[in-house]
Amino acid sequence: MAPISLATPHAGSLAASLAQSLRIAERRAADGATAVFRTDVVFGLSQPQKAVPPKYFYDETGSRLFDLICRLPEYYPTRCELEILKTRAAEIGALAGPRASLVEFGSGSSIKVRLLLDAMDKPAAYVPIDISGPHMRAAVARLAEAYPGVAMVPVEADFTQAVRLPPLGEGRRVGFFPGSTIGNFTPQAATAFLAHVGDVLGPGSALVIGFDLAKDHAVLEAAYDDRHGITAAFNLNLLARINREVGADFEPGGFRHRAFFNADESRIEMHLESVRKQEVCIGRHHFAFARGETIHTENSYKFSAAAVLAMVRHAGWRQRVLWTDPKGWFAVAALERDGEGR
């Protein structure tokens, strides 16, 4: 039989059927993700304190709104963390060593990682892991142009689930978890997550991670309730997403953004507050809201240096150093895991 060349009708139909299989697989994965989203929303809205997990903020609109939040004058965490990373880039580069692979958890627009890649000695690979797939892939395409020598391996996944890293080179594996996204977990879940990150990265790895520190309540509350209403739009976009993707009937204007510091828990809480008595339906599920009742959408814990140290130790990491910005508002920790590195 003649070998199949790319020009034969065989190859054409083979390619078409492969593309169709791929589309079917992608559709099934998307249907599966939507079913999980629906289950999480129905479960969350059935609790005495209604809640939706913050990972659902990040559809394409949510990811774009988060980028705008990072540029707000009130939103100090991005500026403070960038300042620390710029100042400490050379030390982070030395910690990583030659030909290291950088694995970023919740990479967003992959802006901060540039400071690390610039400081590293011939970085081998960059593996961003993010739940917001199209936004991540667009960011990685921009990064690939600037760093042609670095293998870009984006992974669209929920980083709390089992994540299998692609085969990486011989250099050290360095995790990067900026933005104080760790603060979205309760302390217990944060410790478990850090242990999970250690398992994903393996023995001998390092982790560079950002923590937002406790500070004046007015500064904290302004950062999560800016005067231009961008954070409000980010929070309310969750309801638009739930309407679109799981067929709910939240009325635009039926809820408003609320953010406040809960001193007992040392966390900012974001909620969506019902402005009137109302009912919301998802298929056969009906959810009654009293006026003033809220959906809890996010926690953002604020840490002390002592709390960071205790948590990372519990999770099996050794804290090599904790850097802060001059105001002491934000901290970046460099952590190491014992064992033979790869």
Ligand SMILES: C[S@@+](CC[C@H](N)C(=O)[O-])C[C@H]1O[C@@H](n2cnc3c(N)ncnc32)[C@H](O)[C@@H]1O
């Ligand atoms: C607070 S933003 C931080 C973005 C960026 N790292 C920074 O420092 O500006 C959180 C990022 O994590 C992603 N994310 C949130 N929950 C996630 C999850 N469970 N799995 C994967 N990515 C997640 C979001 O899509 C978003 O890009």
